[in-house]
Amino acid sequence: MQHGLPPLNALRAFEAAARLESITGAAAELHVTHGAVSRQIKQLEDALGLALFSKDGRGVKLTNAGMRLRDASGEAFTRLRDVCAELTQARRDAPFVLACPGSLLARWFIPRLDRLQRELPDLHLQLSASEGELNPRREGVTATLCFAAPPWPADMQVYPLHSEWIGPVFSPRCAQAARLQTADLSALLAQPLLHTTSRRQAWGDWAAAQGLKAEQLQLGQGFEHLYYLLEAAAAGLGVAIAPQLLVAEDVRAGRLLAPWGFVQTQAQLALWVPKSNADNRAQRLAQWLKSELSETAAS
């Protein structure tokens, strides 16, 4: 009886037995044998130092003390049951709103969406492709998929999913496709280097990883969104610098070529969840995404 509380599992057994006025009945309700319930009640009686049941014929009857405890424990357990139901219900009802960059949504997520719905059906996933800047703290957003480098904000639970790999890609329909496919850097330098305006440094990062100086590169056409950049590359407008994840499918299918391969950046694709609405759906989604992403990378 530490801190005035009786053994709680014993109390649960007692509550059921007291409500049903039957040891056997309580055993059935709790999916245990009657011996287990009998012992638990005895343990509780010993802890309190008073009898809760007395034998009555071949059944049992509550003593005065037993009746008081039945009422109190019934109330207490009802209170707990209610709040637990409320918490789990609130979670079940609320849709899981996942914000994510449009390009990732279109090129990676949507093809895998039906599989996700099948494998995590109770998620009630609702995708939100943000047009502008992603704001993981936006009201109504349960979680956000971001490409970003650590450190991460303290108020966010961040599940890192995959390192970002970037590299140049171009269409086989590109004018210089044949020359570029030799992976000759000098040929690349002569090309229009397509990029996103929001991430002009991408080419520079890649060049540094290749041992080139950033100045050797001449940026060409810029696009506001990665999505359009990739469309432009696929249309043969030039060489784009793109995350491996988003073009893996196109490269595999031969719609895009990536003879220089990809290099790892500081950034991580990660699932960001505000800590105050953390629940295990986010964790499960992160787990699913991680395994799915490693397959994408492996293929």
Place this chain on the structure above:
Amino acid sequence: MQHGLPPLNALRAFEAAARLESITGAAAELHVTHGAVSRQIKQLEDALGLALFSKDGRGVKLTNAGMRLRDASGEAFTRLRDVCAELTQARRDAPFVLACPGSLLARWFIPRLDRLQRELPDLHLQLSASEGELNPRREGVTATLCFAAPPWPADMQVYPLHSEWIGPVFSPRCAQAARLQTADLSALLAQPLLHTTSRRQAWGDWAAAQGLKAEQLQLGQGFEHLYYLLEAAAAGLGVAIAPQLLVAEDVRAGRLLAPWGFVQTQAQLALWVPKSNADNRAQRLAQWLKSELSETAAS
């Protein structure tokens, strides 16, 4: 989560941790290691499927769900603590009123009272020698010592303590003491057979056990209470029929003689407790009485 209730021990750990906003603090309060609390909380989070704490610096912080559960579980546990305190306190405050025949009180109980007080100090025993008939259901009586034969009433918890043995006793100061001491039945038949009016059949029972017919006995003086009967015998007024328990000490000291020995009757000295106010004090008292009685009998 059977029947909507979370694991209760995990909930207790959570409640402490939530109240103190500290895993380590809760561990200290519950006298366990922080690892144990950490695991319990994790188990609870898994059962509910949502995060209750999030990391905050080197400590922890409650999530929204955690705060709701803290409030509810705090209330529920307080309710339980209160009723348990009330039940155990009520028992502690109430004196244990033991009703008992006056003769037993005077001749057996009082000499052993200080030992009982020493060995069961928290009993707060209060003895009540009933003048008239014992009523084990009387208000304010916690338990009653009775000589009676089974069957016992269903609303009573009866702890059998000792079989009753009865036999004739007389004082060495009795006129015929020398002849009686030969244990010659014919000498006995000539004596005034002292008895209690409430139990006239006692001599008959004993006679039957000796192979005599009841008619052969001539009852002499009757007394209303066993106590006076024994005093009369001790004063040498004649031969009394008495329970062995009550005269054992006198026989041992030579103040009374019992050359025919004692025979067992149907009756049992037993502790009677109304089932509705059963608590473990009665059981402990019964246990003490039983061992004490067996010593009396053995001596």
Place this chain on the structure above:
DNA sequence: GCAAATACGTTAGGAAAACTCACCAATGCA
């Protein structure tokens, strides 16, 4: 800045609790 201290998570394994199975006694019903 770097070492020490604090708080929490995690693992393996050993102690403690709970359960099951089996049997017994008591009761009530056919």
Place this chain on the structure above:
DNA sequence: TGCATTGGTGAGTTTTCCTAACGTATTTGC
């Protein structure tokens, strides 16, 4: 009276829980 039902109990096993030890992240002290 036989038999089913209900509850108590001992022995053995499973499950749970705890501890001890180490690892990580953060804060504090110098």
